[in-house]
Amino acid sequence: GAGVSQSPRYKVAKRGQDVALRCDPISGHVSLFWYQQALGQGPEFLTYFQNEAQLDKSGLPSDRFFAERPEGSVSTLKIQRTQQEDSAVYLCASSLPSRGPGTQYFGPGTRLLVL
Amino acid sequence: QQQVKQSPQSLIVQKGGISIINCAYENTAFDYFPWYQQFPGKGPALLIAIRPDVSEKKEGRFTISFNKSAKQFSLHIMDSQPGDSATYFCAGGGSQGNLIFGKGTKLSVKP
Numbered sequence: 432g433a434g435v436s437q438s439p440r441y442k443v444a445k446r447g448q449d450v451a452l453r454c455d456p457i458s459g460h461v462s463l464f465w466y467q468q469a470l471g472q473g474p475e476f477l478t479y480f481q482n483e484a485q486l487d488k489s490g491l492p493s494d495r496f497f498a499e500r501p502e503g504s505v506s507t508l509k510i511q512r513t514q515q516e517d518s519a520v521y522l523c524a525s526s527l528p529s530r531g532p533g534t535q536y537f538g539p540g541t542r543l544l545v546l
Numbered sequence: 547q548q549q550v551k552q553s554p555q556s557l558i559v560q561k562g563g564i565s566i567i568n569c570a571y572e573n574t575a576f577d578y579f580p581w582y583q584q585f586p587g588k589g590p591a592l593l594i595a596i597r598p599d600v601s602e603k604k605e606g607r608f609t610i611s612f613n614k615s616a617k618q619f620s621l622h623i624m625d626s627q628p629g630d631s632a633t634y635f636c637a638g639g640g641s642q643g644n645l646i647f648g649k650g651t652k653l654s655v656k657p
Binding site for chain 1: 552580582587588590592595635637642643645646647648649650
């Protein structure tokens with residue numbers, strides 16, 4: 432079956448621009464996670480949704496970062512007034528809670544470069 | 547603290563050898579410990595996972611050993627193959643589900 436898909440795969444933005452990153456989770460997966468992965472580092476948690484409810488946004492680095500999942504399926508991560516330090520790969524993962532915490536299936540990521 | 551410390555940072559193993567990667571965690575609320583494999587340009591893929599009530603889990607050539615009292619766990623890759631060359635991440639997860647990852651180990655298996 433189809434896995435987690437993300438778009439765009441690559442995004443180049445000028446500093447100060449707003450960007451929107453899309454995630455299509457596996458059909459039927461209730462939980463959706465966003466992570467940020469800097470070059471040569473492990474993924475770092477940003478935010479978590481269960482259906483349309485954003486249950487944890489403690490990992491969002493600033494109020495320039497905003498995520499939504501209005502209908503409980505597709506999610507969008509928006510970054511306003513991008514800065515160079517926002518350059519990273521943004522990973523989306525989905526999971527079925529009935530399979531236990533942590534069984535997350537990751538998408539290929541969106542590589543964001545802020546110039 | 548919700549840290550997961552992973553070592554070594556990089557590892558070179560001959561084909562057919564055993565690759566061993568170690569992790570230590572601090573948060574005793576973690577109840578799920580997965581290992582992920584990541585190839586360049588790809589997202590992490592779940593390799594194998596263990597819960598703290600089990601001391602060892604084996605799936606094919608991959609084995610997790612878990613020491614709850616020491617708060618440590620490790621991944622062993624038996625009969626390592628060049629196709630295993632990738633970056634490996636350990637992680638800890640709690641009831642909410644979000645994962646705390648180690649910094650990764652870049653494994654190179656030489657033919």
